[in-house]
Amino acid sequence: MKVGSMLEITRETLGIPKVGNLVEITRASIGVPKGTTGLVVDAWESESEQNPEVNNTPYWIYEIQLFGIEKRQGGNRRYLEMDLVVIS
Numbered sequence: 513m514k515v516g517s518m519l520e521i522t523r524e525t526l527g528i529p530k531v532g533n534l535v536e537i538t539r540a541s542i543g544v545p546k547g548t549t550g551l552v553v554d555a556w557e558s559e560s561e562q563n564p565e566v567n568n569t570p571y572w573i574y575e576i577q578l579f580g581i582e583k584r585q586g587g588n589r590r591y592l593e594m595d596l597v598v599i600s
Contacts, residue, residue, distance in 0.1 A: 527598050529574055531555055534599040537591065543581065544589060549599065550576035553588060 529535050533552045540546040554575035572593050581589075 528572075528593060529555065529596050529598050535574075535576060535596045536599055537576070537578075537595060538597055539591075539595045541589075544578060548578055548580065550578040550589075552596075553577045 529552050531552050531554060535550055535552055537544060537548045537550065538546060552574050555572055557570045557572055559570075574591050574593070574596060575588050576591055576596070577588050
């Protein structure tokens with residue numbers, strides 16, 4: 513098998529959210545029911561050296577602009593990758 517013919521694995525092929533994706537929230541929280549949709553407006557990797565309790569494993573944090581949630585109820589919310597499903 514040629515190296516060039518191997519499938520390149522990227523965040524997109526794994527279904528991992530990126531800025532601009534439409535996502536569904538899979539975990540209910542106060543003021544945000546399970547199944548709410550939103551738009552990923554920002555994403556960043558955690559600073560693992562500041563979080564020794566998570567075994568120095570970096571993780572992604574996503575800021576989601578929620579649809580149908582009033583700005584006064586929080587506007588954008590932050591979620592972890594495990595709480596999101598990419599719709600498009």
